[in-house]
Each structure stands twice: as C-alpha cells, then as structure tokens.
Amino acid sequence: MTLISDLLEQLLHGLTLGAMYAMVAAGLALMLGVARLINFAHGEFFMLGAYAFWLGYSELGLPYPIAALLAPAVMVIFGIVYQHTVIRAILPRSWHVQLIATLATSIVLTNLAIIVLGTQPKEVPTTLSARILEVGGFRIAWQRLLVLVAALVIFWGLDRFVARTRTGRAMRAMSQNREACAVVGVDVQRVTLVTFALSAGLAAVAATLVSPLFNIFPDMGTVLTLKAFAAVVAGGFGYVNGAIAASFLIGITEALAGSYISYAYKDAIAFVIMIAVLLWRPQGLFGRRIGI
Amino acid sequence: MRRAAIGALAAVVVSAPWLVAALVPRQQRYVLHVLIFTALFAALALSYDLVVGHVGSLSLAHPAFFGVGAYTAALLATRAGWPFLGALIGAALAAGVVAALVGVPLFRLTEHAFAVGTLGLALVASVVANNWVEVTRGPLCITEIPKPVLGVPGGPALAITTLPGHYWLALGALAAVVLLYRGLTTFRLGRAFHAVRDNEPLAGAAGIDPLKYRLLAFTIAATVAGGVGALYVHYLSVMCPEEMTVALTVNLLVIVFLGGVGSLRGVLVGAVLFTALPEVLRLAPTWRLVIYGTLLLLVVVRSPEGLESLLRRAAR
Amino acid sequence: MALLEVHGLVKHFIGVTAVDGVDLAVERGELVSLIGPNGSGKTTLFNCVTGYLAADAGRVLFRGRDVTNAAPHRVARLGVARTFQQVSVFPRLSALENLLVFLQQHQEERLLSRLLRTRRLRRLEAEAVERAHRLLELVGLSGKADAGAGTLSYGQRKLLAFAAALMPDPELLLLDEPAAAVNPTMINQMKEHILRLHGQGKTVVLVEHNMDVVMDISQRVVVLDHGQKIAEGSPQTIRRDARVIEAYFGR
Numbered sequence: 037m038t039l040i041s042d043l044l045e046q047l048l049h050g051l052t053l054g055a056m057y058a059m060v061a062a063g064l065a066l067m068l069g070v071a072r073l074i075n076f077a078h079g080e081f082f083m084l085g086a087y088a089f090w091l092g093y094s095e096l097g098l099p100y101p102i103a104a105l106l107a108p109a110v111m112v113i114f115g116i117v118y119q120h121t122v123i124r125a126i127l128p129r130s131w132h133v134q135l136i137a138t139l140a141t142s143i144v145l146t147n148l149a150i151i152v153l154g155t156q157p158k159e160v161p162t163t164l165s166a167r168i169l170e171v172g173g174f175r176i177a178w179q180r181l182l183v184l185v186a187a188l189v190i191f192w193g194l195d196r197f198v199a200r201t202r203t204g205r206a207m208r209a210m211s212q213n214r215e216a217c218a219v220v221g222v223d224v225q226r227v228t229l230v231t232f233a234l235s236a237g238l239a240a241v242a243a244t245l246v247s248p249l250f251n252i253f254p255d256m257g258t259v260l261t262l263k264a265f266a267a268v269v270a271g272g273f274g275y276v277n278g279a280i281a282a283s284f285l286i287g288i289t290e291a292l293a294g295s296y297i298s299y300a301y302k303d304a305i306a307f308v309i310m311i312a313v314l315l316w317r318p319q320g321l322f323g324r325r326i327g328i
Numbered sequence: 329m330r331r332a333a334i335g336a337l338a339a340v341v342v343s344a345p346w347l348v349a350a351l352v353p354r355q356q357r358y359v360l361h362v363l364i365f366t367a368l369f370a371a372l373a374l375s376y377d378l379v380v381g382h383v384g385s386l387s388l389a390h391p392a393f394f395g396v397g398a399y400t401a402a403l404l405a406t407r408a409g410w411p412f413l414g415a416l417i418g419a420a421l422a423a424g425v426v427a428a429l430v431g432v433p434l435f436r437l438t439e440h441a442f443a444v445g446t447l448g449l450a451l452v453a454s455v456v457a458n459n460w461v462e463v464t465r466g467p468l469c470i471t472e473i474p475k476p477v478l479g480v481p482g483g484p485a486l487a488i489t490t491l492p493g494h495y496w497l498a499l500g501a502l503a504a505v506v507l508l509y510r511g512l513t514t515f516r517l518g519r520a521f522h523a524v525r526d527n528e529p530l531a532g533a534a535g536i537d538p539l540k541y542r543l544l545a546f547t548i549a550a551t552v553a554g555g556v557g558a559l560y561v562h563y564l565s566v567m568c569p570e571e572m573t574v575a576l577t578v579n580l581l582v583i584v585f586l587g588g589v590g591s592l593r594g595v596l597v598g599a600v601l602f603t604a605l606p607e608v609l610r611l612a613p614t615w616r617l618v619i620y621g622t623l624l625l626l627v628v629v630r631s632p633e634g635l636e637s638l639l640r641r642a643a644r
Numbered sequence: 645m646a647l648l649e650v651h652g653l654v655k656h657f658i659g660v661t662a663v664d665g666v667d668l669a670v671e672r673g674e675l676v677s678l679i680g681p682n683g684s685g686k687t688t689l690f691n692c693v694t695g696y697l698a699a700d701a702g703r704v705l706f707r708g709r710d711v712t713n714a715a716p717h718r719v720a721r722l723g724v725a726r727t728f729q730q731v732s733v734f735p736r737l738s739a740l741e742n743l744l745v746f747l748q749q750h751q752e753e754r755l756l757s758r759l760l761r762t763r764r765l766r767r768l769e770a771e772a773v774e775r776a777h778r779l780l781e782l783v784g785l786s787g788k789a790d791a792g793a794g795t796l797s798y799g800q801r802k803l804l805a806f807a808a809a810l811m812p813d814p815e816l817l818l819l820d821e822p823a824a825a826v827n828p829t830m831i832n833q834m835k836e837h838i839l840r841l842h843g844q845g846k847t848v849v850l851v852e853h854n855m856d857v858v859m860d861i862s863q864r865v866v867v868l869d870h871g872q873k874i875a876e877g878s879p880q881t882i883r884r885d886a887r888v889i890e891a892y893f894g895r
Binding site for chain 1: 437449455585620
C-alpha cells in the first residue's frame with residue numbers, strides 16, 4: 037500500500053515540478069515563436085520573481101495574495117525595462133548575438149543577486165505549504181495542489197487569449213509569418229512587448245507559486261533556463277504546447293528518477309531526455325510546427 | 329619592421345621570468361602565477377575560437393572538454409601513476425573522443441538546438457563531476473597531482489618544479505597551439521572552414537561537407553582543450569568541479585568576442601586583457617562576472633566582431 | 645542513358661505542392677531552358693535535384709546513378725554545378741579565394757600534409773590559383789582578384805558565382821536565373837559564356853524568366869506550371885503552344 041502511495045506522491049511531485057517547468061518553458065517558447073528571440077536570461081525572471089515574493093511576504097509581511105500578485109507585477113515592470121534596453125537592441129540581430137547578450141545578462145543578474153542578497157538560500161514557507169492534505173495514506177502539501185490548479189487555469193487562460201483576442205491572433209500570425217504581419221498592419225512592436233510581458237509574467241507567477249516549496253537562491257535561474265530550453269527544444273522549437281508537454285515529461289521523470297534512482301543526478305535528467313528525444317526525432321517531439 | 333617587432337615581443341615573453349624577478353622581486357610568485365594562467369587561458373581561448381570563430385558553430389560545451397581532459401589527466405597521474413606526457417596525451421585523446429561521439433548527433437541539429445545541446449552537455453558534465461564521487465571525489469577534489477616530469481620512462485627526464493619552469497611549459501604549449509591554429513585556419517583547410525561558416529549552402533555546392541568540417545574543428549578544439557586541462561591540473565596539483573562551470577564559458581566568450589572572433593591577434597590580446605586584468609585589479613569573482621557580463625553585452629550588441637574590428641575601423 | 649534524369653519528382657510544402665510529378669531528361673551536351681510563371685516549381689526542382697530539398701517522391705539520376713536526396717556536397721562532387729537565384733558568394737573571402745574554395749574536393753589531401761605544406765600540396769595550390777586567375781579573366785574580374793567578395797557589385801558577384809561554378813570543371817551546370825536583375829550588357833556577356841560552354845560540350849540547364857535569352861540560345865525548352873510539366877520542345881514550338889500562352893497570360 038505504501039509503495040503505491042509513495043509512487044502517487046512522487047507522481048504528484050513530478051506534476052508540480054512539471055507545471056513549474058511548463059510555465060517557464062511556455063514563456064520561452066512564446067518569445068521564440070512570436071518574436072524569434074532566444075532569451076537566456078529567462079530563468080532570472082523566475083529568480084527575481086521569487087526574491088520579490090520573498091521580499092513581500094517574509095520581509096515586508098504582506099499577506100499571501102498581495103505578495104503573490106506583487107512579484108509578477110514587479111517582474112512585468114522589470115521586463116518592460118529589460119525590453120526597452122536590451123531586447124530591443126538585440127531583436128533584429130542574429131540569434132548568436134541574442135544568445136550571448138542574454139547569457140551575459142543572466143550572468144550579470146545572477147552575480148548582482150549574489151552580491152546584494154548573498155548566497156544563503158531563503159525560505160518562504162506559507163500556510164499552504166505547511167499544511168498537508170492526507171488522502172487514503174498519501175500526503176501532499178496544499179501548496180502543490182495550488183500550483184497544479186493554478187497552472188491549469190493559467191494554461192487555459194493562455195489558450196483562450198491566443199485563440200480569441202486580437203493580440204493573440206496577432207501573436208499567432210507573427211509566429212507564422214512576421215514579414216507579412218508588418219505589411220498588413222499588425223503592430224509588431226506592441227505585440228512583441230505584450231508577448232514579452234506575458235513571458236516574464238508567466239515565469240514570475242510560477243516563482244510565486246513554487247517559492248513556498250523550494251529554497252530560493254541566486255543560481256536557481258540558470259539551471260531553470262537550461263531545463264526550460266531543453267523542454268522547448270524537445271517539444272519542437274517555438275511550439276508552446278510541445279514545450280508544455282515536454283516540461284511535464286521532464287518534471288515527472290525527474291521526480292521519479294530522483295526518488296527511485298539517484299537524487300544527485302536529477303538535474304541532468306532534463307538533458308538526457310532532450311538528447312534522447314533529439315536523437316530519435318531531430319525536429320523535436322512535435323516537429324517544426326508552423327505557429328505557436 | 330614587423331618581423332623585428334614580433335621578434336622583440338617574443339624575446340620579452342620568453343625572458344619574462346627574469347624580467348619579473350628584476351622588476352617586481354617581491355611579487356614574483358604572484359605575477360608568474362598570473363602569467364602561467366594567462367598562457368593556459370590563451371591556448372584554451374584559441375581552441376574555442378576555432379569552433380566559434382572559424383567554423384561558426386556556437387558551442388557552449390568547452391568547459392566539458394576542458395573538464396574531461398583535466399579529470400582524465402588527474403586520474404591517470406594519481407590513480408594509475410602515469411608520467412606527465414602520458415597523462416597529457418590520454419587527456420587530450422579522451423576529450424577528443426568525447427567530442428567526436430557527441431558531435432555526430434549534435435551537428436545534426438539546427439543551430440539553436442545545437443547551442444542548447446552543448447550547453448546541456450556542459451551542465452551534465454558539471455553534474456557528473458560533482459556527483460560521481462567514486463571517481464572524481466566530487467567537491468572534495470582530486471589532490472596531490474604530481475609535478476610534471478618531461479621525458480620518456482627509462483630515459484632522461486626533466487622535472488618541472490619551479491614557477492619559471494611551469495611558465496615555459498605553458499608558453500611552449502601556447503606556441504604549439506598557435507602553430508596548430510594557424511595551420512588550421514589558413515589555406516585550403518581554413519578556406520573550407522570559413523566557407524562553411526559564411527555560407528553553408530554554397531559550401532555544399534562547392535563540394536564541401538559542412539558536417540565533416542564542423543565535426544573536425546569541434547574535435548580538434550576539444551582535444552586541445554583536454555590538453556590544456558591536463559597542463560592546468562599538473563600546475564595546480566588540484567582539480568575541482570568548480571573549474572568547469574558555465575563561468576568558464578562566459579570567460580571564453582568574453583575573451584573571444586571582446587578580443588576579436590576569428591583573429592589570432594585578437595584572441596591573444598583578449599586573453600591577456602581578460603585574464604591578467606582582473607587579477608591585477610583584484611576583483612572578486614562575482615564582480616568580475618558582473619563587469620564581464622556587462623562588457624560582453626555592450627560589445628556584442630554594438631560590435632559583434634569584437635575589439636579587433638572596432639580597432640580596424642578606427643585605423644581607417 | 646541521359647546525363648540527368650528526373651522521374652516523377654514530387655515535393656510538397658504545407659498547403660501547396662510545388663513539384664507535382666515532373667519527368668525530365670537532359671542529354672549530354674544539351675542546352676535546356678526551364679521556364680514557367682512564378683511559383684511553377686522551377687527553383688524547387690533545382691533544389692531537389694541538387695540535394696537542398698528532400699523530395700517526397702520520385703527519383704533523380706545523374707549519369708545513371710541514383711542521387712535522389714543525396715546531400716548537396718555529394719551531388720556537387722559527382723560533377724553537378726549550380727548557381728543560386730539569390731546570388732551567393734562567400735563575402736568574407738576574396739574573389740580569388742571564392743574560386744579556390746570550389747576546387748576543394750578535387751584535391752583532397754591528408755590532414756597532416758595540409759598542416760605541413762608539402763611540395764605536392766604547394767604545386768596543386770599553385771595550379772588551382774592559376775586556374776582561378778584564368779576564370780576571373782574570362783568573366784572580366786581579374787582586377788578584383790583580391791577584393792573581398794562582399795564589396796563587389798551585384799553584377800560582379802553574379803559573374804563571380806558563375807566563375808566559381810566553373811572551377812571544378814563540372815559536367816552539368818544548373819544556372820538559376822543567370823540573366824535576372826542585370827543590365828543588357830551583362831545579359832549579353834552571360835549569353836556568350838553559356839553558348840561557349842555549350843560549344844565546349846558542357847550540359848547546361850537554365851531557369852530563366854527572360855524570354856529573349858531563352859528563345860535565343862536554348863536548344864530545348866521545358867515549361868512548368870503549378871509544379872507540372874505542360875510543354876516541351878524547341879523554342880519555336882513552345883512560343884506557339886496554346887497551353888504555354890495560357891499559363892503565362894491566361895490569368
């Protein structure tokens with residue numbers, strides 16, 4: 037009985053992990069698909085969002101919902117600043133320039149965080165992360181359920197947004213044919229900005245949801261970026277649903293492998309999966325789709 | 329006139345230990361240490377430039393090959409008792425073999441996936457180095473790597489025990505790498521690499537197999553990186569997982585992109601600037617990375633070809 | 645056995661079939677033009693034949709050898725040369741070096757001898773340089789031998805690309821719109837060069853929109869429309885063919 041409940045627990049942990057990866061990877065895939073931007077500093081949105089949440093909840097003592105909304109709000113503002121300074125300059129350039137520039141940004145942000153906030157991990161336990169739900173022998177923190185539910189709501193919302201709104205349609209159009217979009221009067225700049233804000237917001241929301249469960253430290257963005265890229269590449273470069281699917285695959289495998297095989301190597305799992313997928317299908321799980 | 333200038337520079341570089349002893353006797357050890365590091369880093373940067381600058385593949389896996397070489401040499405020297413030259417060759421070969429093996433599937437990917445794949449490889453190598461404690465001793469590091477002894481078993485041997493000795497060894501390695509770099513990047517082979525870099529479809533139409541040449545550059549570069557790794561561990565006597573993190577990639581990117589991608593002189597200047605300077609300024613690693621990152625960002629956005637092209641433009 | 649044979653070639657893209665079951669045979673020494681309205685599949689056909697696109701069905705045979713879906717460099721090494729619609733050179737190499745690159749595959753040397761420049765290597769290199777100079781002279785670019793290819797004008801780059809294609813002395817030349825976007829003087833130059841190649845016994849296939857050029861120099865004209873071959877014959881026959889006229893003007 038305990039074996040089954042253990043397995044279920046790990047599966048749920050994996051789903052939570054996958055949901056987190058999925059929110060981060062979706063943002064990355066959006067920027068890739070819509071704006072053709074490689075953003076290696078994406079993980080830092082998550083990291084800074086987590087610290088913003090910690091600041092609001094632990095240091096300033098704000099109630100959970102306020103702090104949870106504060107972090108994404110701060111990150112969206114930060115994202116806009118980042119967009120106007122760095123992104124706008126590198127958007128028309130080759131992806132080599134984008135990769136190196138955003139990698140450099142990532143290093144700067146990470147090390148500034150080390151200097152300002154120190155390397156000691158921060159903890160932000162909330163009431164929901166402390167309270168455990170017990171169902172028939174297996175236990176899960178309420179916070180994890182919150183992550184899952186929130187992720188589902190967010191993905192549903194994202195889907196509706198892309199499918200129904202004018203901006204969403206513009207995003208889809210841009211991911212298929214950017215040149216044509218400018219010609220037919222789509223405000224490419226504005227749509228790019230919205231996509232970027234969405235992308236940053238998604239990462240920050242993921243950070244807020246997940247911060248109570250894990251430690252917060254300056255390096256956390258780096259590994260997350262890499263795993264998100266692994267998901268994006270494995271899912272079919274720029275295809276959002278592919279990235280989400282791959283993220284869940286990575287999350288579940290990581291949780292199961294980490295628990296049953298080896299905890300130490302779990303960080304490498306994401307890449308093993310990506311490499312395995314690419315060896316089998318070099319174009320990713322879902323191939324080079326047109327559109328997001 | 330240029331020949332004379334190069335000759336003079338070479339003389340200065342070779343006689344550096346005596347110059348240092350004469351000019352800054354109290355700081356000798358420290359200055360020589362910086363010079364040795366600079367020479368090794370320059371060799372590593374040149375090998376990296378082969379891939380990034382001459383064949384145009386944005387590989388982020390160099391720390392992995394450096395690490396493979398370093399750990400292989402460390403293990404061969406400590407666990408298997410191999411002499412220095414054997415460990416060096418073993419290290420270089422190990423790195424080269426790994427590169428050839430991962431290169432085949434990697435180069436079948438699109439450029440972006442390739443970059444991410446190499447980054448993933450670097451991460452996996454880092455994780456393995458940290459966690460495969462039975463072999464690498466993880467964070468405890470491999471220690472007591474013996475000083476290098478040049479020579480064949482049973483024949484005359486030259487032990488490198490002094491700092492100047494290490495310096496000349498590093499310098500010799502750098503000279504060898506420079507010769508290799510020049511041989512690979514000029515004439516027919518260089519033209520083939522550059523053709524693949526600048527216009528891959530046209531290179532195909534010219535009968536050049538892009539995969540073959542990218543893999544060749546990648547493997548040779550990895551072999552050199554592995555060799556530098558071996559020299560590195562024999563100098564420091566210690567090898568820790570921290571030596572092969574993404575920070576090393578950033579260091580190399582800075583040297584290559586700020587120095588001048590695809591240019592021998594540019595990369596050498598970049599290596600001297602960005603290895604010696606932070607030491608001279610006594611920057612903490614975090615601040616050094618912040619400054620590097622910002623510089624890299626600025627330069628890459630303004631002038632992707634690096635200082636070299638900026639200088640060329642200024643000279644006109 | 646024809647020099648180049650294409651059997652039932654099909655190429656789909658998302659939403660459109662660019663090449664829809666094309667059969668083509670080019671005999672040794674022929675001068676064939678491939679014409680058709682925009683989007684009829686001419687360049688796609690070229691790309692499939694030379695390995696830049698994977699065909700979805702059909703076969704391509706060169707000298708009787710199956711080269712369907714072979715990689716571009718393999719096709720090139722077998723003796724097929726091509727130029728590109730968007731003029732393609734190596735911008736950072738000099739004009740001379742651009743030509744030297746095209747002679748790579750015929751002079752494969754071992755890595756070691758490449759690194760240590762043996763005497764044989766130097767002789768081969770000298771021969772290559774001489775040949776390159778002769779070709780540059782042929783297209784009137786002698787003075788630009790050391791100029792960076794990126795600094796040349798559009799017309800000069802076009803001539804350079806043409807000369808480069810000739811470097812490995814190919815049996816079959818596939819020229820994609822050699823007369824496009826250049827002034828009448830250059831068009832005449834191109835016509836002369838192509839006719840001379842034909843006179844030397846080379847096999848040439850052109851994709852062209854310029855009807856004057858097509859009618860003037862072609863032995864045979866093949867017409868594509870919507871990915872299918874709709875007509876084939878001498879220039880005079882094609883000029884009067886109702887289907888061809890409709891394809892071009894009946895829209």
